[in-house]
Amino acid sequence: MPRIPVSAAVLRAPGEPLSIETLHLDEPRHGEVMVRTVAAGLCHSDLHYLTGSLDISLPAVLGHEVSGVVEQCGPGVDRVRVGDRVVVTITPSCGQCPECVSGAPTRCSRVGERRRRSEPLLTDGAGAPVTSLGAIGAFAEAIVVPEAALAVVDADIRPDVAALLGCCISTGVGAVIHGAGVGPTDTVAVIGCGGVGMAAIQAARLSGARRIVAIDLHDEKLALAKSLGATDTVLSASGDVREAVLELIPGGVSHVFEAVGRPSTAELAFALLAPGGVATLLGLMPTGSRISLDAAAIVEGDRRVQGSYMGGNRFLADVLTLTDHYRHGRLDLDAMVTGTVALEGIDGGFAAMAAPSSIRTVTSFGEGTW
Template sequence: MTSISTSVSGTQRDRDHRTEITAAVLRTLGEPLALEQAFIDVPLVGEVRIRTLAVGLCHSDLHYLEGGLAIETPAVLGHEVVGEVEQVGPDCRSLQLGDRVIASITPSCGQCPQCVSGKATRCLRTAEMRIRERPKLLDSNGQPINLLGSIGAFAEAFIVPESATVPVPDTLDSASACLLGCCVATGFGAVVHGAEVSALDTVAVLGCGGVGIAAIQAARIAGARRVIAIDLHAEKLDRARKFGATDTLLSTSELVAEVDALCPGGVDKSFEAVGSPTTAGLAFDILAPGGTATILGLQAAGKRIEIDAEKLIEGDRKIAGAYMGANQLSRDMLAFADHFERGTLNLVDMVTSHWSFPDINDGFAAMRSPDSIRAVVTF
């Protein structure tokens, strides 16, 4: 990365103090990302600039890339990331140069009613915190580049508020640590924070990608007496057993009956990690009376989930969300690190392929493999 002062068109303020980096830019939905020259700003008050070390390729990124989820282009995707602080803005008090951190896609103010009640992922000021007086990133023509979640981690560096970072212990390697910011925070958090799984519960997880495998591990750690992994691909189910699934089922038209055969009456807690109205409905259909289905997979705006009214009303079943696992990353990081160090949280084997930044499009292709859990790009 090299500093520039006059290479970018636009106002003098936008030209000054920017640094040239390489970013993987989404120009056209459905087309591969293009590695381009881009120019990143200096951090403003309360912000830090972070040099990217490793970034996970999340299925949310893939949905945006393919056009299944809407985003304004040009855009830089990427949000499941770990990096090293390389520049600190004014009034930053907790981070220093060289600190290794993960970024949270849900920055929280710590002061609104949701934050003070321990619901940081519901912060009422998240959108406000993403407003900035000038673009973080410009292309070679001086035009602003949109950033997914105001992060844009498919780049050599990115800028976020200090409050959107969480320090990472040295015991975690970068490829494992990046998973904590999204798939682990979501899957693990949904189990322990959202559904509050206990040793009395039977659990089913629909979708055995990164979020699903994190949920399976969390259910095992929480002591669930039975953990059923469900997926379309036998290869993913083979892997799921390694992470703690006690039973596996292929997703077929007989799924409800097959779950009932394993857990008569249905499961106590189910987790949908696919992002489909159909699988969300199935997560509800396999519940026991009084059970809760937690829907985690992102879906396009306007999608509707159909559920059986009788099961809802007469069976006291529930359907709920747990956005980003209802996590509290600053607190949860200590538990993640402890479980990782003790070997109860297996992050290393969740990374099923490693890619260099220039090969990021090949990484997305690898995500479509039946046995893929997480592809990680390292810098």
């Protein structure tokens, strides 16, 4: 089958600038769809691979939070059509395994099968295979993914906003609603006010949580967190965070969401819990990371720590729900996009992630039709 030339940002070595190269993308095979990329979010997960704190086979094209337009459908595709505007998930579920039918599609036991293909998605100019992160590789002009990875969105959802639905929004909102089941009797703390953290804050507000404490290093992010639903804020650089939170909510909070990805903040999340509370860890941590917890606080206080991979989202249903909340002003996605860069400026976009005002930078692929 012929391959299609695409411009892409290629990671050749950890810590080095991304190389803008012409790669060759395979055409969609059975059950696959080619999507022209319109916008791709820069996620902290991508940054982990960029710096080498998480491993990936190199060379690689990173990026997994993406919106685009369907350009070509392979045999067997029957749910999406050419011209559909779509967002992509990194966890294309089968809908048939025990995990899927029990309501946990992000734990699908056949994700590997969905991603597996006989030929590499991408090759370089010498014909050597190039890894696509999560079998997506969104920092490229076009991608080929399984149909199961796609949700259709309407044209009134801006592409930069739509891209966020694929990762940070579905993760942060899903963790609160599906993973933790937050309700109006709950108190919530969110550690880290980046994209996932801000989504969790908004979801806690939507769920009716009676107190929502935002915790971050930067005043600028705390100010935005307050506008998005936080009832209280704690500047983590200013002193003892646990003491500050317990001053606000004596005894601790019922739910803590860790959206940073460090052992120290995971341990802090547990330390903020009231008896019976649950700490939900969302941030990916460097390979080999370990956390240390007070055993007595677990046993005697009935406290729990859990993960919530991709927020335990139910992608197709959640995208419909999230876009409805966005349209009716209950979910502010516009405020989450704080910067836009062209593909050639993607390294600058990653550098900007450290800025106090940065929530999500999005790579834009020109003025193509959306």
